[in-house]
Amino acid sequence: xxxxxxxxxxxxxxxxxxxxxxxxxxxxxxxxxxxxxxxxxxxxxxxxxxxxxxxxxxxxxxxxxxxxxxxxxxxxxxxxxxxxxxxxxxxxxxxxxxxxxxxxxxxxxxxxxxxxxxxxxxxxxxxxxxxxxxxxxxxxxxxxxxxxxxxxxxxxxxxxxxxxxxxxxxxxxxxxxxxxxxxxxxxxxxxxxxxxxxxxxxxxx
Amino acid sequence: xxxxxxxxxxxxxxxxxxxxxxxxxxxxxxxxxxxxxxxxxxxxxxxxxxxxxxxxxxxxxxxxxxxxxxxxxxxxxxxxxxxxxxxxxxxxxxxxxxxxxxxxxxxxxxxxxxxxxxxxxxxxxxxxxxxxxxxxxxxxxxxxxxxxxxxxxxxxxxxxxxxxxxxxxxxxxxxxxxxxxxxxxxxxxxxxxxxxxxxxxxxxx
Numbered sequence: 001x002x003x004x005x006x007x008x009x010x011x012x013x014x015x016x017x018x019x020x021x022x023x024x025x026x027x028x029x030x031x032x033x034x035x036x037x038x039x040x041x042x043x044x045x046x047x048x049x050x051x052x053x054x055x056x057x058x059x060x061x062x063x064x065x066x067x068x069x070x071x072x073x074x075x076x077x078x079x080x081x082x083x084x085x086x087x088x089x090x091x092x093x094x095x096x097x098x099x100x101x102x103x104x105x106x107x108x109x110x111x112x113x114x115x116x117x118x119x120x121x122x123x124x125x126x127x128x129x130x131x132x133x134x135x136x137x138x139x140x141x142x143x144x145x146x147x148x149x150x151x152x153x154x155x156x157x158x159x160x161x162x163x164x165x166x167x168x169x170x171x172x173x174x175x176x177x178x179x180x181x182x183x184x185x186x187x188x189x190x191x192x193x194x195x196x197x198x199x200x201x202x203x204x205x
Numbered sequence: 206x207x208x209x210x211x212x213x214x215x216x217x218x219x220x221x222x223x224x225x226x227x228x229x230x231x232x233x234x235x236x237x238x239x240x241x242x243x244x245x246x247x248x249x250x251x252x253x254x255x256x257x258x259x260x261x262x263x264x265x266x267x268x269x270x271x272x273x274x275x276x277x278x279x280x281x282x283x284x285x286x287x288x289x290x291x292x293x294x295x296x297x298x299x300x301x302x303x304x305x306x307x308x309x310x311x312x313x314x315x316x317x318x319x320x321x322x323x324x325x326x327x328x329x330x331x332x333x334x335x336x337x338x339x340x341x342x343x344x345x346x347x348x349x350x351x352x353x354x355x356x357x358x359x360x361x362x363x364x365x366x367x368x369x370x371x372x373x374x375x376x377x378x379x380x381x382x383x384x385x386x387x388x389x390x391x392x393x394x395x396x397x398x399x400x401x402x403x404x405x406x407x408x409x410x
Contacts, residue, residue, distance in 0.1 A: 037243035145385045151407065172374070
């Protein structure tokens, strides 16, 4: 679902051809290309081919664009945590579900997640988003610890560091995945999950 | 070894207390904090507490600072590739050596590697640095393929995607490792390498 629903909301002002969702999508591309701090509303207006005041018809400020963009990534990621909590499987199975669901959101919401992963925490809004990310790290670490208690995961791995390493591998796909690369998204998900659970070595290596 | 060797080079001009190495270190902190594009030489001068013209005594341009900073990361990383080539072990052993040596440089040259990993490729210099990174990806993918041919690594993993996933996990430490965290750098290296080679699952899970 997009940010605007033209059937139910008053028509947005501004140049025809852009709704708030399109402005947001193009803004996020620019933020990822030049950095959020280096992208002024003037630069963004140039990129959209509209006036600065036309952008302000869509959103009140650059920070509002950032907030909307971060929510595009954070809301589905947080929905995964809620699903993990109600998932009826073992900790091991819930861990796998968590990693796979996160992976799919990364590819689906790629530019928004890229923005989230590059945040520096220079403003209150950025720090709040980073806190929401840390809540996901904690949730993953708890699942690792629970699966270790069940005897399904190796007990020698420190849960918090392991959670960070797991997200490190999974999150990296936003930087390098290409649809025209050697494997598609579904195959990549399988390989990433299998690598994490079973490792590189052949069983009798 | 630093960038300046005061015993053999003419003394740098500029405010006492800063040599080129210190200017570079502080510049890289600022680039990582605000983004390279958003960090002007004026902002940098404020941070150093010196005049803009005093910075130009140390380096001719902001791009030269970036070039020097990227080399601080890339030169030792490329030295690893050279060592891997002359390493006498099996492909499997050379792969482990590559990952461990890279890991140590990431922690040792952390701020410089962070800058490298966040490059966007907006200038010729940035694109050259990204090309040097891609050469490392290719080298790692070749090692994965060689270790698969030797029967030491699972043959079902696609080598190029696997190389990216391995670097994804290893590289992530620059974003989150803390010396006061649950495990130290040496333990983290062991856990990261063991996770990648042996996986999360207990052997009889």
